[in-house]
Amino acid sequence: MSSQATTPSFTDVYGATYRLVEPGAFVLGDERSSAHPSEIPACKVDIDEPFFFAERPVTQAQWTDVMKDNPSKFQEGWSAGLRPVEQVSYDDIQLFLERLNQRDSNHSYLGLIGQWRLPSETEWEYVARSGSSGRWWFGDKDVELDEYGWHAGNSGGSTREVGLKKPNNWGFFDMNGLVNEWCTDHWLRSYDGGRTQRPYTKGDGTKFVVRGGSWFTESDSTRSGSRSFAGRSKRSDGLGLRLVWEPVEPMVNEESQGASPSSNDQS
Helix, strand or coil: CCCCCCCCEEECCCCCEEEEECCEEEEECCCCCCCCHHHCCCEEEEECCCEEEECCCCEHHHHHHHHCCCCCCCCCCCCHHHCECCCCCHHHHHHHHHHHHHHCCCCEECCEEEEEECCCHHHHHHHHHCCCCCCECCECCHHHHHHCCCCCCCCCCCCCCCCCCCCCCCCCCCCCCCCEEEEEEECCCCCCCCCCCCCCCCCCCCEEEEECCCCCCCHHHHCCCCEEEEECCCCCCCEECCCEEEEEEECHHHHHCCCCCCCCCCC
């Protein structure tokens, strides 16, 4: 993965930045003998396809503009729109994605047509680790967490505006705490059988993986490898989302006409 300064990115109409995550490989899960049962067996995962990952969780302002309502608990204050949207279920998010993709069906970013989606669990952990292998990307000491994430020990009993803490090695904010983030994987309480970049979709699809920990959970739940789940209709003030934008095809017509797409194309 390239450094933050050289990694391609684009900004949408809400001012949200999406940064390219390049292919690579990492170890998913925990290789220690004391590992949590849900984080074993650790397995190597190849990230074969590049994707653009949101630097920050989806905000209340963005959700409200697309959905015309705001389900979030923490709406007080002039800066509430910059807090992460929460109390959104997996099914709510599917409608949000459908509307977002309909709106952007003919819109290009960096000269490409693409689609919005949730990350797979492996994509999420690949980004969270950002080349590291410790408990968190910055190391193994709980006392350092306050600089990088909101959790029960420092949140003050509510969410905060996105992007206030320091980013990880690849330039992504709020990967540790603030709100748990939905992934597309069906829940299985182990990594039996290994994993790939694509989401794990065996089972009945009633429970989905959530990652990152939240403003009301203890520090251990914010580790890069920590994982949990929620029923697809679950709504909680500690459950939000982060977007992935995946290129599908180049804008042939624009390129043939000599257009020069901007990295800051707006919807």
